[in-house]
Amino acid sequence: MGAIAAEVVVGLVRESTRTLFETMMDEVPEPLPDYRTSTVQDSHESVFCLIGFSGELMGSGSLHCPGACAKRLASALLMGDYAEVDAEVLDAVAEVTNMIVGNFKTAVEDNYGVIGISTPTVIYGQQYAARNFGASDWIVVPFRYHDTEFDVRISLQPDKSAKSRARQLETAAS
Amino acid sequence: MASNVLIVDDSAAIRKILARVLQQTEVVTGSIYEAGDGQQALEVLRQNPVALVLSDINMPNMDGIEFLREMRANANWQNVPVLMITTEGSQAKVLEAVQAGASGYVRKPFTADQIKEKLTSLI
Numbered sequence: 001m002g003a004i005a006a007e008v009v010v011g012l013v014r015e016s017t018r019t020l021f022e023t024m025m026d027e028v029p030e031p032l033p034d035y036r037t038s039t040v041q042d043s044h045e046s047v048f049c050l051i052g053f054s055g056e057l058m059g060s061g062s063l064h065c066p067g068a069c070a071k072r073l074a075s076a077l078l079m080g081d082y083a084e085v086d087a088e089v090l091d092a093v094a095e096v097t098n099m100i101v102g103n104f105k106t107a108v109e110d111n112y113g114v115i116g117i118s119t120p121t122v123i124y125g126q127q128y129a130a131r132n133f134g135a136s137d138w139i140v141v142p143f144r145y146h147d148t149e150f151d152v153r154i155s156l157q158p159d160k161s162a163k164s165r166a167r168q169l170e171t172a173a174s
Numbered sequence: 175m176a177s178n179v180l181i182v183d184d185s186a187a188i189r190k191i192l193a194r195v196l197q198q199t200e201v202v203t204g205s206i207y208e209a210g211d212g213q214q215a216l217e218v219l220r221q222n223p224v225a226l227v228l229s230d231i232n233m234p235n236m237d238g239i240e241f242l243r244e245m246r247a248n249a250n251w252q253n254v255p256v257l258m259i260t261t262e263g264s265q266a267k268v269l270e271a272v273q274a275g276a277s278g279y280v281r282k283p284f285t286a287d288q289i290k291e292k293l294t295s296l297i
Contacts, residue, residue: 019283024283088186091185095187098185099282102232103283114264117232
């Protein structure tokens with residue numbers, strides 16, 4: 001099993017994001033040009049929510065946004081007003097990430113087999129850095145949302161150790 | 175018409191949205207209970223009569239499929255309708271939920287109307 005083409009990943013993320021916003025928030029964020037990076041480095045208040053993939057394809061899906069965007073996302077999802085990034089806002093961002101990444105995963109499974117996902121981990125702060133270790137960069141798919149932006153990041157590569165385990169099992173069985 | 179309803183999801187945001195949808199219907203005539211995972215949900219069921227359950231699948235500690243199996247193995251809860259509401263959309267996962275005893279299945283993201291329609295067909 002090979003890696004998924006970047007343009008396929010970008011297309012699936014945009015579709016999954018559009019579906020979520022249309023269905024539950026009555027609006028659609030504007031897609032911006034995608035790019036690649038292996039880091040998140042933020043010196044402003046921001047939220048970074050990460051979900052792990054496991055199986056024959058492994059990696060992570062995440063959402064990164066400024067605090068102002070997190071409050072807007074929570075307001076749209078929960079139909080309330082949020083003056084600060086509190087637990088309810090972080091939970092809403094986690095669920096937005098879960099639905100975008102979860103539906104991306106389901107679309108990928110149609111062609112690449114079952115992929116497991118973890119529950120979301122949310123990081124919130126003013127000065128932090130995160131790095132994607134391994135062979136691949138994140139494919140970053142940004143969106144303009146009102147007067148802010150958020151981006152969805154995907155890193156998904158074949159798990160070579162899973163292939164190796166499968167070969168060992170085949171050898172043992174034969 | 176159901177009296178008490180239990181919502182099981184590790185996301186407080188989804189529990190809040192579903193509670194609001196339930197309150198817009200005539201389905202709930204009693205209390206809406208909430209649980210963050212399957213283990214908590216079983217505790218709620220042991221202490222309260224519940225006529226309808228809405229449950230996620232991917233949750234920590236005890237996931238929705240295991241929770242469903244535990245429910246169906248208990249004579250008191252065998253016939254309680256359980257609507258699964260989840261991002262899991264693969265055929266394999268839907269089949270697993272149905273085999274475990276799910277009464278219905280809705281994929282996230284969902285609209286309030288989709289949930290109401292499913293509830294009407296279950297109650």
